[in-house]
Amino acid sequence: MNRVHVFAAATATVLLASCGGTPPAPEYGANPTLPEPSRGLLPSMVIASPGEWGDRRPVVPDGYRITAIATDLKIPRQTLVLPNGDILVAEGRGGSAAKLKPKDIIAGPIKAAGNTSVKGGNRLSLLRDADGDGTYELQSVFAENLNAPYGLALVGNALYVANQDALVRFDYREGQTQASGAPVKVADLPSDINHHWTKSMTASPDGRFLYVGIGSNSNITERGMTAEVDRAVVWQIDPATGMHKAYATGLRNPTALAILPGTDQLWAAVNERDELGPNLVPDYLTSVREGGFYGWPYSYWGQNVDPRVMPQDPEKVASAIKPDYALGSHVAALGLDFSVAAMGGAFANGAFVGEHGSWNRAEPVGYKVVFVPFRNGRPAGDPIDFVSGFNVDGTTYGRPVGVTVDPRGALIVADDLSNTIWRVTPETPVTPAAPTSPPEPAATDGASPEAAPAGEGASTPPVP
Amino acid sequence: MAATSDRTRFRVVRPLHPFHAFLLAGMVPLFFGGLLCDWAYRSSQHIQWSNFASWLITGAMVLCGIALVCSIFGLFRGGRPGLLHFLLLLATFVLGFINALVHGQDAWAIFPEALVLSLIVTALAIVATWQGFSGYRAGGVS
Numbered sequence: 356m357n358r359v360h361v362f363a364a365a366t367a368t369v370l371l372a373s374c375g376g377t378p379p380a381p382e383y384g385a386n387p388t389l390p391e392p393s394r395g396l397l398p399s400m401v402i403a404s405p406g407e408w409g410d411r412r413p414v415v416p417d418g419y420r421i422t423a424i425a426t427d428l429k430i431p432r433q434t435l436v437l438p439n440g441d442i443l444v445a446e447g448r449g450g451s452a453a454k455l456k457p458k459d460i461i462a463g464p465i466k467a468a469g470n471t472s473v474k475g476g477n478r479l480s481l482l483r484d485a486d487g488d489g490t491y492e493l494q495s496v497f498a499e500n501l502n503a504p505y506g507l508a509l510v511g512n513a514l515y516v517a518n519q520d521a522l523v524r525f526d527y528r529e530g531q532t533q534a535s536g537a538p539v540k541v542a543d544l545p546s547d548i549n550h551h552w553t554k555s556m557t558a559s560p561d562g563r564f565l566y567v568g569i570g571s572n573s574n575i576t577e578r579g580m581t582a583e584v585d586r587a588v589v590w591q592i593d594p595a596t597g598m599h600k601a602y603a604t605g606l607r608n609p610t611a612l613a614i615l616p617g618t619d620q621l622w623a624a625v626n627e628r629d630e631l632g633p634n635l636v637p638d639y640l641t642s643v644r645e646g647g648f649y650g651w652p653y654s655y656w657g658q659n660v661d662p663r664v665m666p667q668d669p670e671k672v673a674s675a676i677k678p679d680y681a682l683g684s685h686v687a688a689l690g691l692d693f694s695v696a697a698m699g700g701a702f703a704n705g706a707f708v709g710e711h712g713s714w715n716r717a718e719p720v721g722y723k724v725v726f727v728p729f730r731n732g733r734p735a736g737d738p739i740d741f742v743s744g745f746n747v748d749g750t751t752y753g754r755p756v757g758v759t760v761d762p763r764g765a766l767i768v769a770d771d772l773s774n775t776i777w778r779v780t781p782e783t784p785v786t787p788a789a790p791t792s793p794p795e796p797a798a799t800d801g802a803s804p805e806a807a808p809a810g811e812g813a814s815t816p817p818v819p
Numbered sequence: 820m821a822a823t824s825d826r827t828r829f830r831v832v833r834p835l836h837p838f839h840a841f842l843l844a845g846m847v848p849l850f851f852g853g854l855l856c857d858w859a860y861r862s863s864q865h866i867q868w869s870n871f872a873s874w875l876i877t878g879a880m881v882l883c884g885i886a887l888v889c890s891i892f893g894l895f896r897g898g899r900p901g902l903l904h905f906l907l908l909l910a911t912f913v914l915g916f917i918n919a920l921v922h923g924q925d926a927w928a929i930f931p932e933a934l935v936l937s938l939i940v941t942a943l944a945i946v947a948t949w950q951g952f953s954g955y956r957a958g959g960v961s
Contacts, residue, residue: 394928396920456873458923577925579866630925665864665927 382637383737387681389656393632399717403469403751408773411752414744415779418699421742424484424491424767425776429476431769432553433611433690433757434776435507439529442482442491442759442767444776448475449503449519449552455578466714469751471772477501479516481532482776489780498525498534506556506612508565515594517554517567520546522592542597545585548572551626553689557612559619565592566602566621566643568609575628575663576652587651589623589643605649605675611691611757613706615642615732624688624708625678627655629715637681638688640708640727640734650675680734685713686721690758690769694726697764699781702741705729707766709755712746722746724755724768742768742779753777835900835951839893842886843948849879850915850944854937861934866926872933873922876940880919883912883944890951900951907947915940 415421435443454460483493506517514527523538551570571587591602608626621643627636636655652664657677682688690709705728710721722745725738745753753770768777856872890905918936
């Protein structure tokens with residue numbers, strides 16, 4: 356047994372028995388390999404060592420180019436492409452979890468070293484490319500004094516923002532560069548402790564409901580189950596009344612939500628639990644079933660019981676739904692959006708997933724944006740690197756968070772380490788895609804922002 | 820002359836320094852409290868006991884570590900309590916450190932190692948303290 360092994364190692368004073376050097380296992384897709392849980396006396400930790408981009412750029416597939424369209428932001432997390440092509444960026448840092456054990460005091464500063472030292476903006480920034488040349492020449496503060504905003508959704512003229520403690524609404528008129536007034540509170544969101552503070556959000560296709568992802572208040576119940584009331588759930592909120600119900604439960608940290616285009620189906624990127632070894636537990640991408648229970652905390656990937664949870668609940672374990680698609684353990688999937696035809700051939704049908712990157716693994720994983728191909732509304736095939744080069748030879752230049760597909764044919768990636776917004780476009784426009792809604796008057800050519808001269812420099816250097 | 824000779828002998832056989840005594844006496848109830856908290860968590864499944872255990876053990880380890888340093892000085896001074904005391908404290912410290920790491924795991928993952936180690940470490944701490952204080956008697960006589 357593993358426990359016996361750990362104890363034997365402990366008494367033999369092998370202090371730093373770690374699980375380092377384990378080769379990566381094939382743990383993608385619908386049926387990932389799940390090894391036995393393992394953990395040395397100390398969790399395997401490799402913390403990102405930040406470096407400046409300089410002339411370096413993230414790597415994108417042939418036929419695509421990447422540009423930094425905004426730099427020097429204050430911790431950009433998620434983005435929203437507005438109908439006129441403007442981009443809203445939610446910036447901030449949340450969480451107020453008290454340190455409970457000596458471990459928290461030691462681990463906190465260590466993990467913080469892998470993140471930006473910039474203070475969170477608690478604001479929304481707006482980026483505009485009025486002439487459609489791919490340069491977002493206008494950058495303005497759309498709204499300030501928010502509380503760690505994260506999820507964004509536009510329904511008609513209502514712009515919803517999921518702060519870490521409340522869902523709020525702005526009235527939005529197309530072409531605005533600044534909110535016309537203070538936001539109105541729609542509903543409170545669970546915010547006690549806020550270990551996982553990000554409130555991801557998307558709207559149902561008919562605009563009647565908002566879905567808000569609320570992460571757990573611990574890695575694996577180490578704050579007790581009373582701290583987990585209304586946590587690790589997706590709420591369905593009726594914005595007209597502020598009423599909510601738990602739409603799905605047992606999703607440890609549903610950090611990104613999106614509706615598969617052409618359907619009513621909600622999908623989520625979910626971060627799974629740590630400290631069970633380098634190849635457990637896979638973060639995943641899954642369709643979210645109404646009323647479904649996805650295992651946390653009692654079990655993972657279906658019925659694999661987590662022995663760290665006591666008391667257990669065999670009935671809940673039996674009811675746990677196995678997620679659709681494993682993204683790999685510890686990759687920290689924080690962004691999700693579905694592609695459009697305008698993104699180009701191989702990347703037209705599927706989901707982009709932003710992976711912030713691991714801490715609990717000797718060999719770092721994640722630190723990239725992958726593309727999961729879809730067929731008939733289901734994931735089909737291994738993930739393909741779409742944006743990589745964030746973590747090279749032990750230096751971390753950026754960490755992807757939110758990914759948003761611009762229907763005109765661009766992927767917007769928020770990078771919360773270098774505080775940059777990246778934009779990836781096909782070098783030659785795929786189709787003369789008609790805009791989904793008329794461009795605002797000021798935009799001279801909102802229809803083809805990607806039609807920049809081919810000889811032009813592929814990227815604008817971000818100012819460190 | 821006789822008086823001087825007596826005093827010299829008295830100095831060689833040193834009693835336990837009060838600071839060292841304070842450290843030893845302090846770590847025992849802390850380690851023991853950690854053991855009781857582990858037991859309370861095991862039987863109640865209430866996580867707060869595990870937090871208490873972690874902090875009590877950390878506190879005990881601070882005292883144990885300083886006491887260990889004192890005992891190293893004691894080795895060079897050649898007085899009581901000597902090598903055995905050092906070895907007992909070293910064993911307490913090493914196993915106590917492992918126990919602290921074990922307590923750094925989340926929730927029920929600390930079992931069964933936490934309970935077993937807390938028991939062993941508490942026993943070692945008691946023996947080390949007992950043995951350390953036994954030095955008084957030898958110092959006072961002769």
